[in-house]
Amino acid sequence: MRDVKDHWFRQAKREGYRSRAAFKLTDIDDRKQILSTGDRVLDCGAAPGSWSQVAARRVGRRGSVVAVDLKAIDAEGLPENVTLHEADLREMELETLGGGVFDVVLSDMAPDTTGDPFGDHHRSIRLCNDLLDRVPAWLRPGGNLVMKVFEGEAYRDLLVRANGMFQKAKGFKPVASRSESVEMFVICKDFLPPDERQDGDAAESEEMIPVPPRPKPTPGWND
Template identity: 40%
Template sequence: MSRSGKDPHERLKTAKKRTASSARWLSRQINDPYVKQARAEGWRSRAAFKLIELDERFALLKGRQRVVDLGIAPGGWSQVVRKKAPAARVVGIDLLPTEPIDGVTIFEMDFMADEAPAALEGALDGPPDLVLSDMAANTVGHKQTDHLRTMGLVETAVDFAINTLAPGGAFVAKVFAGGTDGDLLTILKRNFTTVKHAKPPASRKDSSEWYVIAQGFKGRAATSNPADDPSGDQDA
């Protein structure tokens, strides 16, 4: 018997009924301390700790009034927002169904749909001061294609943030190894006071995911040249 009281042979037998990749995923979940901690503390996913750690480093949630959660399912990030900024109005969107969260308006729809931005703005009754995106495209197994598909979502999220954020607001989005595309990074630097990349400890070491954190939205009239703005540092 193992220390947990479970028979390791039984676990192996169960794994044999699965594909190799599924068995690896299950084994990783079983042994992941963040998964265990998330269950113990009532978070819907281990991803909650990524936002908690990013908030500890960048003070993303302090004083927030209106927050958008892009790719909300299963809801871990919005749970964190509700705990850290209980007065904030929160709206989330995802193609996947998401169980209700007290104080959060959830749209089960495609963020890329034409009507999505207006639905999100309408639910907030005012401009957001924080846009979060943990979106990632479904992978097809080809690294370059997967990267391009996810960056397409990031570009759409950036466009939404720039067109809706209140001055001084912030934007956080999942990207992958190599960071944010050069042209997209230029847009972020032009529109935000600081732009950083970070990999929170809760991100698995073998994962290629990083996060871009853009803070201090300058407003939609921003015209500054990022080359002249030394504060737009992409290093984390």
């Protein structure tokens, strides 16, 4: 356990990333092809900024990253195509995030953990649902979303909801995520605006979508 931590921690230092979380996004993008050159990306829960570093590099100078966190993010050393906002994501409007819709929304947002796994899980689920509420206004049709969630009883319902909004939504555990951690990343590809969904209505469609099988926390389940 400690070795894994040390490995990713040292690797982050070596490569100039602000935290080991950089390798979660690197793995997600390498395996699931979320980011493309020129993309406009929203990074929710971005402090200290390693996902923004990875995303800025991958979208290149023609792309941009809008980073939002409750905590201040140090601008020094970040690429010029990263814009910072110290704010609660749930209080932001698209206009205050720079206007146009995003090609990709990333969320590594997590509530402060309290030691109560049930409460932490439900606070995490609420953050994810708050984000999904904003997707129709903030994400372009065909765009991608990655969001972290603490697994628990409401995880399957979240996957069902995401599957009703995207062509495909699936859980993924990146290599740099500690195996004992309850964190999971929901990878949502190809956002479907309501009129392109099969029944044309997101709320109703959720009941029609088959419940995905409960993932088992064993190596390889997430492929």
